[in-house]
Amino acid sequence: MSEHLSAQQLERYRRRALPPMDLLMADDHLATCAACRHRAGGAEQLSAALSSLSVGLQSPAGTEIDHLRYEQLAAYADEQLDEVEREIVESHLEWCRPCAAEAQDLRAFKATVADSLRAEAVPVTPPTRWEEFVAFWRAPAHWVPLQVAVTAAVAALCVWAATHSLRHQVAELRAQLSRLQQSNATLQQEFDTAKGNAAELRGRLAQLERSSISNPKSEVPDSPLIAVNDGGQRITLDQAGHFTGLDWLPPAQQSAVKNALQTARIETPAVLRELAGKAGTLLGSADDGLPFALHSPLGTVVSTDRPTFRWSPFKGATSYVITVYDHDYKPVVTSGPLSATAWRPGQPLRRGDVYSWQVTALQEGKEILSPTSPAPEARFKVLEPGPAQELEQAKQTQPNSHLALGVLYAQAGLLAEAEREFKALLRANPDSPLAQKLLRSIRAKRR
Amino acid sequence: MAGQETPSQIDSLLRPFLEAADEAESQHRLSQLVSEHAEPLIKQIIRYKLRVQLSYEGESVQHQDAEDVYSEVLVRLLKLMQQVKAHPREHAIGNFRSYVAVATYRACYEHLRQKYPQRWRLKNRVRYLLTHHPGLALWEGENQDWYGGLTKWRTSRPSRGHTARLFQLLNEPQAFAQVGLSDADLPRSNPAEVLKAVFKWVGGPVELDDLVTLVADWWGIKDQTTSVDTSEGGPNDWREGWPDSRLTVEAEVEQRLYLRRLWSEVRQLPPRQRSALLLNLRDEQGSGIIELLPLTGIATIREIAAAVEMPAEEFAGLWSELPLDDAAIAAHLGLTRQQVINLRKSARERLARRMRALDKAVRNLSAR
Numbered sequence: 084m085s086e087h088l089s090a091q092q093l094e095r096y097r098r099r100a101l102p103p104m105d106l107l108m109a110d111d112h113l114a115t116c117a118a119c120r121h122r123a124g125g126a127e128q129l130s131a132a133l134s135s136l137s138v139g140l141q142s143p144a145g146t147e148i149d150h151l152r153y154e155q156l157a158a159y160a161d162e163q164l165d166e167v168e169r170e171i172v173e174s175h176l177e178w179c180r181p182c183a184a185e186a187q188d189l190r191a192f193k194a195t196v197a198d199s200l201r202a203e204a205v206p207v208t209p210p211t212r213w214e215e216f217v218a219f220w221r222a223p224a225h226w227v228p229l230q231v232a233v234t235a236a237v238a239a240l241c242v243w244a245a246t247h248s249l250r251h252q253v254a255e256l257r258a259q260l261s262r263l264q265q266s267n268a269t270l271q272q273e274f275d276t277a278k279g280n281a282a283e284l285r286g287r288l289a290q291l292e293r294s295s296i297s298n299p300k301s302e303v304p305d306s307p308l309i310a311v312n313d314g315g316q317r318i319t320l321d322q323a324g325h326f327t328g329l330d331w332l333p334p335a336q337q338s339a340v341k342n343a344l345q346t347a348r349i350e351t352p353a354v355l356r357e358l359a360g361k362a363g364t365l366l367g368s369a370d371d372g373l374p375f376a377l378h379s380p381l382g383t384v385v386s387t388d389r390p391t392f393r394w395s396p397f398k399g400a401t402s403y404v405i406t407v408y409d410h411d412y413k414p415v416v417t418s419g420p421l422s423a424t425a426w427r428p429g430q431p432l433r434r435g436d437v438y439s440w441q442v443t444a445l446q447e448g449k450e451i452l453s454p455t456s457p458a459p460e461a462r463f464k465v466l467e468p469g470p471a472q473e474l475e476q477a478k479q480t481q482p483n484s485h486l487a488l489g490v491l492y493a494q495a496g497l498l499a500e501a502e503r504e505f506k507a508l509l510r511a512n513p514d515s516p517l518a519q520k521l522l523r524s525i526r527a528k529r530r
Numbered sequence: 531m532a533g534q535e536t537p538s539q540i541d542s543l544l545r546p547f548l549e550a551a552d553e554a555e556s557q558h559r560l561s562q563l564v565s566e567h568a569e570p571l572i573k574q575i576i577r578y579k580l581r582v583q584l585s586y587e588g589e590s591v592q593h594q595d596a597e598d599v600y601s602e603v604l605v606r607l608l609k610l611m612q613q614v615k616a617h618p619r620e621h622a623i624g625n626f627r628s629y630v631a632v633a634t635y636r637a638c639y640e641h642l643r644q645k646y647p648q649r650w651r652l653k654n655r656v657r658y659l660l661t662h663h664p665g666l667a668l669w670e671g672e673n674q675d676w677y678g679g680l681t682k683w684r685t686s687r688p689s690r691g692h693t694a695r696l697f698q699l700l701n702e703p704q705a706f707a708q709v710g711l712s713d714a715d716l717p718r719s720n721p722a723e724v725l726k727a728v729f730k731w732v733g734g735p736v737e738l739d740d741l742v743t744l745v746a747d748w749w750g751i752k753d754q755t756t757s758v759d760t761s762e763g764g765p766n767d768w769r770e771g772w773p774d775s776r777l778t779v780e781a782e783v784e785q786r787l788y789l790r791r792l793w794s795e796v797r798q799l800p801p802r803q804r805s806a807l808l809l810n811l812r813d814e815q816g817s818g819i820i821e822l823l824p825l826t827g828i829a830t831i832r833e834i835a836a837a838v839e840m841p842a843e844e845f846a847g848l849w850s851e852l853p854l855d856d857a858a859i860a861a862h863l864g865l866t867r868q869q870v871i872n873l874r875k876s877a878r879e880r881l882a883r884r885m886r887a888l889d890k891a892v893r894n895l896s897a898r
Contacts, residue, residue: 124825174879
C-alpha cells in the first residue's frame with residue numbers, strides 16, 4: 084500500500100476493527116510511514132505509550148517478588164522439574180542471588196547426603212531392647228534417679244519374694260475391708276435419706292396437725308414432696324410433679340431446676356471432663372512440673388471474658404509473667420512482669436474457646452515455669468455469649484434465688500459460682516437434706 | 531467504581547468498600563476493613579511467627595523487625611485494595627481474611643529468609659532430609675505450621691511435652707549424650723542419624739522451626755544480622771531507568787530508544803515467556819495495549835506475530851481478541867493456567883532486571 088491510510092482506516096485500525104488481511108496491509112504501511120503513525124496518534128501518545136508499555140512489560144506490582152518455594156528448590160536439586168517449571172525456576176535464578184545461593188547450597192547438600200540416603204533406603208535394623216536400655220541408662224539426666232530406682236526395685240523384689248504368702252493374706256483382708264467400707268457407705272447414704280424423709284414427714288405432720296386444729300373439717304391439702312426457702316420465696320415440688328416458685332425462669336431452665344430437685348443431683352457440661360485433666364494436682368505439691376501452685380481458673384468454665392488468674396508465690400521470685408494459650412498452644416495474651424500473684428488481662432478472651440495458662444517466675448535470673456510437663460495443663464473455658472447472656476439475665480431478675488442460680492451455674496460449668504449459691508441455699512435451709520445433697524454433689528464435681 | 535457491579539465471588543467483607551458511593555466513604559470503609567479485619571490478624575501472625583511482643587489497640591509496635599513486616603504487609607494490602615477497587619473482576623478476593631493471612635505468612639517467611647540466610651539454608655537442608663529419608667517425614671499442620679518426625683507420627687502434632695523435651699536438648703549441656711551423640715561426634719555424624727536420634731529422644735513430632743533451632747545450635751550455624759540490600763535482589767526500582775516525560779525532541783528520541791531496547795529484550799526472552807507476556811499485554815488499569823507497539827513504531831504486527839511464534843495471518847485474526855485471558859493462552863501453549871502466570875511473571879522480572887542493568891551501564895558510560 085503506497086497511498087496513505089484514510090482517516091476511516093486509521094480509526095478502524097485503532098479500534099482493531101480491520102479484517103486480518105487489511106490489518107496486515109495497514110500495519111505494513113504504518114511501519115514505513117511516520118506521517119500515518121503521527122496521524123494515528125502514535126507520536127503524540129509516545130509518553131503515555133512508554134509508560135503503559137513499561138508497566139505492561141515489566142513488573143506490574145512494582146515491588147512484590149515471588150521467590151522460589153522450597154518445593155521448587157528441592158525438585159530443581161533433584162532434577163525432577165518438567166521443562167516449563169525448570170524454565171521458570173532458571174529464569175528466576177538468573178537474577179535472584181538469594182534463591183541462587185539456596186539452590187546451590189541444596190544441590191551441594193544433596194551430593195553430601197546422597198550416599199547416606201541411598202543406604203537408608205535399605206530398612207534400618209531397629210536397636211535391640213538391650214541397646215535401648217543401655218542408651219537410656221547412659222543418659223546423665225536419668226543416671227542417678229535410675230540407680231536409685233533400680234536399687235529400690237531390687238530391694239522390693241527381695242521383700243516381695245520373702246513376704247509372698249503374707250501379702251496374699253493382706254490382700255484378702257484388704258478386699259474384705261473394701262467390701263465392708265462400701266457396705267457402710269451405702270448404709271450411711273440410706274440413713275441420710277431416711278433421716279431427711281423423716282424430717283420432711285415431721286414437717287408435714289406438724290402442718291397437718293396445725294391444719295386440722297385450725298380447720299377440723301377441711302380436707303388434707305396436696306402437700307409438697309419437696310420444699311425449700313429460696314430468696315424469700317418458697318419453692319415446692321409436689322408428688323404430682325407440680326413445680327412452683329420459679330415461674331420467672333424460662334421453661335427449659337425451670338425443667339433443669341426441677342430435675343435437680345427430683346434427683347438431688349447436679350448436671351454439668353461434658354466440656355468439664357476435657358478441662359479437668361488432673362486438675363487437682365495443680366493445687367498439690369510442688370513436685371512434678373509444679374514448682375508453685377496455680378489456683379484459678381482451673382478445670383472450669385468462667386463467665387467473664389477477662390478472668391482473674393491467681394497463683395501461689397514462689398519463694399525468691401522477683402517477678403512473674405503469665406501467658407495464656409489458645410487450644411492450639413499459641414500464645415493469646417501475655418502479661419508484663421508482675422510483682423503480684425494475680426493478674427487480669429486487659430483484652431477480653433474470645434468466648435466459647437478453651438485456654439490454658441502458664442506462669443513464669445523469675446528467680447535470680449532463672450525462669451521457673453508452672454505448670455510444665457508432666458503436670459497437666461491449667462485449662463479453662465470462657466462461656467459462650469448465649470449462655471453468658473442467659474445467666475446474666477437470671478442473675479439480674481432474681482439475684483437471691485440461690486437454687487436457680489446454682490443449678491444454672493452448674494449447668495454452664497461454672498462450678499465455683501454454683502458452689503457459692505448452694506452454700507447460700509443451705510444457709511437458708513439448714514435442715515434440708517436436699518440442700519445438703521446439692522452442695523455435696525457440686526463439691527464432688529470440683530474435686 | 532461506585533455503581534459498578536460487584537462480582538458475586540468477592541468476599542462480602544469487601545462489599546461496603548467496593549460499593550461505597552464516593553471517595554470519602556470508600557476511604558472510610560477501607561480504613562474500617564483494615565482496622566477491624568486485617569490489622570488484628572496481621573499482628574497475631576507476626577507475633578506468632580516472629581515470636582515478638584506486639585502491642586495492642588493501635589499502640590506502636592515494639593520490635594523493629596515486626597514493625598517492618600507489619601508495614602510491608604499493610605502497604606501491599608492497601609495497594610491490592612486499590613486494584614480490587616479499580617478492577618474487582620480481575621482481582622476478585624474470595625476470602626479476605628485468608629488472603630491477609632497468607633500474605634502475612636509470606637512476608638514473615640521472606641523477612642526471616644532475608645535476615646537469616648544461613649538458617650534458611652539449614653532449614654532447606656532439614657526439610658530435604660525429612661522429605662527424602664525413608665524413615666522421616668515432614669507434614670503441614672494448621673496455620674501453615676510444619677511438623678517433622680518419624681513417618682509413623684505423620685497424623686499427629688507436637689504436644690507441649692515433646693516441645694519441652696526438644697528444648698531440654700537445647701538448654702542442657704549434656705544434651706548430646708542424652709540422644710546418644712557426643713560433642714566430638716556431631717560434625718562427623720550423618721545428619722539423618724542426628725535427626726532420628728533427636729526424634730527418638732523426644733518421642734514425638736516437633737515443629738520444623740524448633741528442630742532447625744536445635745540443629746543450628748548444635749552445628750554452630752549463626753547469621754550475622756545485617757540489613758538486607760535489595761538493590762540487586764529484584765526489580766524493586768524498575769521505574770528508575772525511565773526517561774522523563776518531557777515532550778521535547780530530545781526526550782522523544784530518548785523514549786523511543788528506551789522502548790526499542792525494551793522490545794529487543796522481549797525478543798530475547800524464552801519463547802513461552804514471550805507468548806505469556808505479549809498475548810496478555812495490559813496496562814496498570816488492565817486494558818489491552820498491544821496496539822501501542824505498532825502505533826509507536828516499535829514493532830509491527832508481523833514482528834509481534836513472529837515473537838509469539840504464530841503465522842502473521844493467524845495472529846492478525848487474533849488481534850481483535852487481545853489480550854487473551856490466561857486460560858486461553860494456556861490452551862494455546864498447551865500449559866496450565868498457573869504455568870502461564872508464572873512464565874509471565876518470570877518474563878517481567880527478567881525484563882525489569884535487564885532494563886535496570888542496561889540503564890546502569892548507560893549511566894556509567896555517560897559518567898566517564
